[in-house]
Amino acid sequence: MDLENRTYDIRYVANYLRKSRAESMEDLEKHRMVLTELCIKNSFKFVEYMEVGTSDSIDMRPEITKLLKEIEDGVYDAVCVVEYDRLGRGDLGEQDRLKKAFQKSETLIITPDKIYDLNNDIDDTYADLKGFFARQEYKMITKRLRQGKIIGARRGQWTNGIPPFPYVYQRYRDKYNEKGLVVNDERMPIYREMIEKALSGIPSQKVAQSLNQRGVFTPKGNYWSAITVQRLLLDETHLGRIISNKTRGSGHKNKRPNAKNYEAIPKSEWTVVENCHEAVKTKEEHDRIVAILSSRKRIPTKSRKQSHVLTGLVKCAKCGHAHTIHLVDCKAFVRPCAYIDPLGNKCRNKGILSDTLEEIILKEISKYQSEIINSSETVDCQQSDNIRAEISEFENLLQKYKKALETVNDAYELGDYNREEWQTRKRKWQKLVGQTEDEIYEMKKIYQSNQNISDEERKQNLINFLGNIRTMTDNVQRNDLYRTVIESIVYLREGNTIDVKINFK
Numbered sequence: 001m002d003l004e005n006r007t008y009d010i011r012y013v014a015n016y017l018r019k020s021r022a023e024s025m026e027d028l029e030k031h032r033m034v035l036t037e038l039c040i041k042n043s044f045k046f047v048e049y050m051e052v053g054t055s056d057s058i059d060m061r062p063e064i065t066k067l068l069k070e071i072e073d074g075v076y077d078a079v080c081v082v083e084y085d086r087l088g089r090g091d092l093g094e095q096d097r098l099k100k101a102f103q104k105s106e107t108l109i110i111t112p113d114k115i116y117d118l119n120n121d122i123d124d125t126y127a128d129l130k131g132f133f134a135r136q137e138y139k140m141i142t143k144r145l146r147q148g149k150i151i152g153a154r155r156g157q158w159t160n161g162i163p164p165f166p167y168v169y170q171r172y173r174d175k176y177n178e179k180g181l182v183v184n185d186e187r188m189p190i191y192r193e194m195i196e197k198a199l200s201g202i203p204s205q206k207v208a209q210s211l212n213q214r215g216v217f218t219p220k221g222n223y224w225s226a227i228t229v230q231r232l233l234l235d236e237t238h239l240g241r242i243i244s245n246k247t248r249g250s251g252h253k254n255k256r257p258n259a260k261n262y263e264a265i266p267k268s269e270w271t272v273v274e275n276c277h278e279a280v281k282t283k284e285e286h287d288r289i290v291a292i293l294s295s296r297k298r299i300p301t302k303s304r305k306q307s308h309v310l311t312g313l314v315k316c317a318k319c320g321h322a323h324t325i326h327l328v329d330c331k332a333f334v335r336p337c338a339y340i341d342p343l344g345n346k347c348r349n350k351g352i353l354s355d356t357l358e359e360i361i362l363k364e365i366s367k368y369q370s371e372i373i374n375s376s377e378t379v380d381c382q383q384s385d386n387i388r389a390e391i392s393e394f395e396n397l398l399q400k401y402k403k404a405l406e407t408v409n410d411a412y413e414l415g416d417y418n419r420e421e422w423q424t425r426k427r428k429w430q431k432l433v434g435q436t437e438d439e440i441y442e443m444k445k446i447y448q449s450n451q452n453i454s455d456e457e458r459k460q461n462l463i464n465f466l467g468n469i470r471t472m473t474d475n476v477q478r479n480d481l482y483r484t485v486i487e488s489i490v491y492l493r494e495g496n497t498i499d500v501k502i503n504f505k
């Protein structure tokens with residue numbers, strides 16, 4: 001059946017699936033395809049409700065109970081079923097309850113060959129359909145206005161922020177999807193490459209590296225990472241769906257004091273609206289990727305446990321990433337740096353026995369303590385002075401860069417440059433301004449933190465540290481003690497040359 005959508009203006013429907021006693025799960029799958037096709041043909045966005053049981057009684061059918069509530073709230077324009085009686089053949093009381101819900105909310109019932117309007121006495125005669133259409137159109141407009149206020153996100157509108165690659169919001173060239181997503185055709189081949197590679201078993205990290213090596217970056221111009229690629233591969237948006245209702249509460253940093261924390265809602269309660277936009281992978285592809293990725297578990301879960309003396313303190317001098325600690329035969333090792341850059345190059349900083357590194361660190365700390373005690377305040381003052389001098393130097397630079405930027409703009413207005421030349425020059429100065437601003441910001445942070453902890457406190461912490469560190473046996477307590485005096489340990493090993501720099505608090 002081809003429904004005259006423009007006359008009807010049916011946009012959001014629920015597909016209700018239930019098998020009769022004589023039917024199998026296979027039949028149910030067929031019904032599902034029939035209804036899905038009906039929705040795609042008529043551009044309905046749809047939510048599926050599938051009943052596993054066959055009971056006629058509403059109370060024995062959890063999905064219809066949920067659906068009934070939504071119908072009463074006026075969520076849907078229509079409910080699609082393969083046959084009218086799928087909704088229920090229960091007792092008269094239940095029949096009445098269903099009928100009232102459809103009538104009050106002006107929700108239609110659609111089967112593959114007919115539309116039922118329970119508010120219309122003559123709905124079962126095709127002859128009068130013309131008059132029906134006109135009335136229907138008016139009713140739908142008023143219903144739409146009401147719906148807009150109640151529902152919003154679950155209506156299949158995109159409200160989840162930046163659309164996932166390769167989608168863009170609402171418009172691409174001549175494609176348009178009101179408040180929805182459309183595919184950016186130029187990004188599409190890159191996305192499909194990710195899918196094909198994942199399907200052939202290539203790990204996400206390799207997929208990302210291959211793109212980066214060819215200079216194919218994210219829309220924001222960043223390197224692809226394994227996590228970004230993996231997230232895209234698993235994203236169900238690409239099946240044409242919009243999923244909402246995944247969490248409740250607020251995860252906002254500056255949330256109101258009485259706001260609830262984020263809380264995950266079980267998958268069975270998510271609102272999944274189908275057919276909202278063009279799908280870019282099939283359900284089969286998606287399921288296979290889920291299976292491949294979950295069997296591999298590429299991305300390790302971060303161990304948050306602070307189980308060893310140096311846990312969380314050792315940073316690689318080459319790349320800035322943290323070194324992890326592992327235990328072999330009761331001996332702790334600082335692992336070699338595990339970082340692999342976006343192009344696939346491994347960082348080559350070697351590992352070391354934790355005890356060896358700790359001896360070096362303790363020597364450095366003793367040295368630092370005697371410096372601090374001997375020169376009383378000069379160390380800190382000097383450091384602060386140095387930073388202050390550096391900040392003002394950078395601020396001078398910043399002024400110069402800003403002036404240069406102005407000059408470039410003026411020159412363009414005066415017609416000294418063509419547009420392209422102007423943009424190249426402009427970008428160069430803008431970049432320098434941005435970088436310098438970042439650097440000033442970072443230095444100010446250091447300066448601030450230097451001011452935050454007084455010299456007296458610092459000395460006390462050091463005395464406390466050196467007095468206890470060698471006698472304490474509990475690793476967690478020792479780790480805590482290290483953290484009272486140290487921000488981080490920057491570590492480098494080349495051959496047997498070990499270089500350690502300590503960032504003190």
Ligand SMILES: [Zn+2]
Binds near residue numbers: 317319339
């Ligand atoms: Zn490294």
